[in-house]
Amino acid sequence: MKSIQAATYSVHFEENGYIKLSNLMAKKNYSSVFILVDNNTLECCYPRFMQNFTTNAPIEIIQIEAGEIHKNIETCVGVWNVLTELGADRKSLLITLGGGVITDLGGFVASTFKRGIDFVNIPTTLLSIVDASVGGKTGVDLGVLKNQIGLFANPEIVLVDPEYLHTLSAREIRSGTAEIIKYGLTYDITLFNEIKNNTELNIVDLIHRSIEIKNEVVFEDPKESGLRKILNFGHTIGHAVESYFLESLDKESLTHGEAIAIGMICESYISSKLLGFPTDKLSEIKETIINIYGKVEILPEDFESIIDLLKHDKKNIGGNVNFVLLNTIEDFKLDCKVPMDIIIESLKFYNK
Structure with missing residues (x-):
């Protein structure tokens, strides 16, 4: 390479x-x-x-x-x-x-x-x-x-x-695959399609392009004042879910990628509600991610704690939770403010 x-x-x-x-x-x-x-x-x-x-x-x-x-x-x-x-x-x-x-x-x-x-x-x-x-x-x-x-x-x-x-275990390979899916949804749909369509995919084949994408983004915006924020897609809710499962004594901790996969489903749903992200693509994303990662049980009584952790996300400014959302695949919008009821709806959508 x-x-x-x-x-x-x-x-x-x-x-x-x-x-x-x-x-x-x-x-x-x-x-x-x-x-x-x-x-x-x-x-x-x-x-x-x-x-x-x-x-x-x-x-x-x-x-x-x-x-x-x-x-x-x-x-x-x-x-x-x-x-x-x-x-x-x-x-x-x-x-x-x-x-x-x-x-x-x-x-x-x-x-x-x-x-x-x-x-x-x-x-x-x-x-x-x-x-x-x-x-x-x-x-x-x-x-x-x-x-x-x-x-x-x-x-x-x-x-x-x-x-x-x-x-590595298969679980750890799946964890890293979540970041490649993120690059596919925000920047280069080819990566997402490769993962979606090829169950026998050798993930090594996608490494070079994934690093290229991150490098291109970081080269243009090294300190995350603009474009680099797209690398946070799925991470706003994902980090909160990851932290909640990490601190919960009665839940098995998630890998980073497993939590980000949940975050991408939720944030794609939010994109559909606020930006008109196509519902067929939303279904495609959810189906692809669930096929790879399965479902994690997030109970309604977990929602409040996850929301509380969300409020401490390091990307927040002035008390506002900032999201990267999608108009469609490869077309994103930065610094989106999302009502709390829509965030809860997105967790319910994941659970369906």
Whole structure:
């Protein structure tokens, strides 16, 4: 796959990615290298990485617990302390080897340690490959509120090796597929049609185009003042649902993609009510997503708590909940204000 040039870094693929990483190491002459992993990627991904990575700099592994529940400032403090204890300096490099949690948290840790050290993203899940590793967003959750603390910071390079996807469960592949569906609905219908029409689809074939889309959007609007907001489609309700299931003791937590899939159904419904989004396309979206993800039970008594979490979404301005909605596929409208009764209707529509 051909490399993709972002504003200040490049996304490199497969063997070429490891070559570019070696070139970076030689050029920058780092004093030490720290590899951030979780317990899953240490076992499943670290051995492959080390087979393809050589450096004369000393290497240290920093391991954190896997899961969104650990994507918080307390984990950051732990990593900052380990970096300090192991003698990391401003010429050290942090390599993030993992999924969205590792990528988001690791970039934030690197960008704030000693006012910023270099980092390299090596995403190992479909979600982190097509979304979290690209675009320069870093951060952690505040309690159950998603990505409330963070900053924009770019890696030196992103290295995408699809071989790491073989370590994932089918559920994790489905989770990442939600972000590709989002790109299809907002930006390039070809991606949505490929997923909708091909049950034997090799999802790796859609990776390059998905990263291209995110890069095009971020290149035009790096700080999310306009176009980049389309990347939030499905995420306004989706993040609230994800947070609610994460904090509920009597519910199984959802993956990010599962929650965003619910959000896309709800926000497509809202689009039909407020912008006249075609009902046949709404049905098509709901049917496609349910076929992939199945149904999650969202009880009427859950609605109020989900709405409360929605009010804390980081994209809100002046107390207003801001949505990205669709006039039709590939035709969006930003900063839409939605009445609470329509939001509740959308949750009921999902439940039908």
